[in-house]
Amino acid sequence: MSKLLQILLPQEKKFFPLFEKASGNLYEIACLLHNMVKEDDVTKREKMILEIENLEHVGDNITHEIFNELKMTFITPFDREDIHELASALDDVVDFINGSAKRILLYKVDKMYISFIKLAELIENSAFELNKAISELRNLKNINKLREACIHVNSNENLADEIFENSIANLFNEEQNAIEIIKIKDILTLLETATDRCEDVANVIGTIIVKNS
């Protein structure tokens, strides 16, 4: 498309509020996850897990809204594939948060391990940074702030890797019950993958920065 055409046609700005809704919802679900694994009362925990499931549905709807908007919009503020990837990546984080929470319920895991709390804390922090970064996408004036948020998310992922590895090693050292190992290993893997998916979001944001600045 020529530069002239690009100036004449209004850029579709409706994607920004949708992405802010998606990342706001991600932050909310991440806070809930963190609070849930810190909660000692099993009944309260179960209620929080159901709330997490609800927010996952909310997230699904926002993702579909973005995809529908994308189908009907000719001019997008960023490359179409980046919009698609950003929405999918945000959706993936939410799915893994919900998946971790659901497993705690399905497996009837009563003891919340320290490693669950540490990983959930990192997920919450990454969600906070991503939410901040996404609100900066509108004007792309604070590129440095955006970059810092992405670096933060990447370093959280590295920390999560370490926590995951140590907790898996401890689990196999200390736990004799194979069924307990299956359960805890599954939950740790889902939590660690959530931090990987946060990094994926940060990487899409990185791509958008490079292309649009």
Added chain:
Amino acid sequence: MSKLLQILLPQEKKFFPLFEKASGNLYEIACLLHNMVKEDDVTKREKMILEIENLEHVGDNITHEIFNELKMTFITPFDREDIHELASALDDVVDFINGSAKRILLYKVDKMYISFIKLAELIENSAFELNKAISELRNLKNINKLREACIHVNSNENLADEIFENSIANLFNEEQNAIEIIKIKDILTLLETATDRCEDVANVIGTIIVKNS
């Protein structure tokens, strides 16, 4: 490409019979899976698993045929990437069906759980709907029929999620043997993922509908 050029150049129609072959093969392998998990005779079951493996190879060949056609064809009836994705997505479903069947053989699982049958039934039904939808892609006259098929596949995936979660919860409640848990959990996960992959096919079809109607 200009509208004129699009009219002058013949659209390549050879993709339709190839996709119909692929989805026909998917339906056939899905029926076999369903019959296999319903079969009580272990020897007959093993024979059916080998047939499933054979059909997986047939599917592989169809997928390669589509990819080769795509490399040699300049004008395609749909966007190149959608053709690629549709072929890959169909291939993925077949792979997961074959993977589930093979695990039953490798793990020497003798007891066919009710949840296996329920999930295989949903996979068969989704394969039936996808096969129907793909035969409608040729003319795109029955958009509503196409959409209904996709909705059906999505709702099957939600049902499969529920069956999966309940059966995993039951498995950990009732089974004391960790090795049996490892085996059954693996097979359930593969079957459930097959329904996810059916939904991926439906989503590609959805994208094709939007772009071409």
Added chain:
Amino acid sequence: MSKLLQILLPQEKKFFPLFEKASGNLYEIACLLHNMVKEDDVTKREKMILEIENLEHVGDNITHEIFNELKMTFITPFDREDIHELASALDDVVDFINGSAKRILLYKVDKMYISFIKLAELIENSAFELNKAISELRNLKNINKLREACIHVNSNENLADEIFENSIANLFNEEQNAIEIIKIKDILTLLETATDRCEDVANVIGTIIVKNS
């Protein structure tokens, strides 16, 4: 872009040395993995696993270099998405090699199974073929040599499938300890997936051959 413009603008050749660095590093890490699983001395093995981890970081840096180059380069020797996919696919193989090695350390697996050695041998051989193929991408004169390398990698993947299936069947037949099963199954799965990822690299190379010959 017009043919004239394509001739006037110099094609960016800096990608070739970067890809050769990436595939050279892959071959090195694959040789280390093979030597490590053949090593009887646990202390030496641990040292080698740390070396593998180091090479994984080296690989990460090369991948980022390719991505950065891609962002700043207007004319690329191959399609942008193929460069991106080739770099990601090479990175994935390295990740799975590192992942397998790390699990051996985390799980404190002392006994190196014959199947580990067989799979690591196939991974090394595939890495060798991929490294050879990638050095041929520069001029694309030896298309047949390139094709042969890709076929070799595909047949290695089929062999790996068989080894994986037999070793999983044996594991469940012979091992009574569920925790040992969890550990060995995980490592075998990671090793087998490394050969799948090698096949993915071969497939990207196949796509590049078709588009550029």
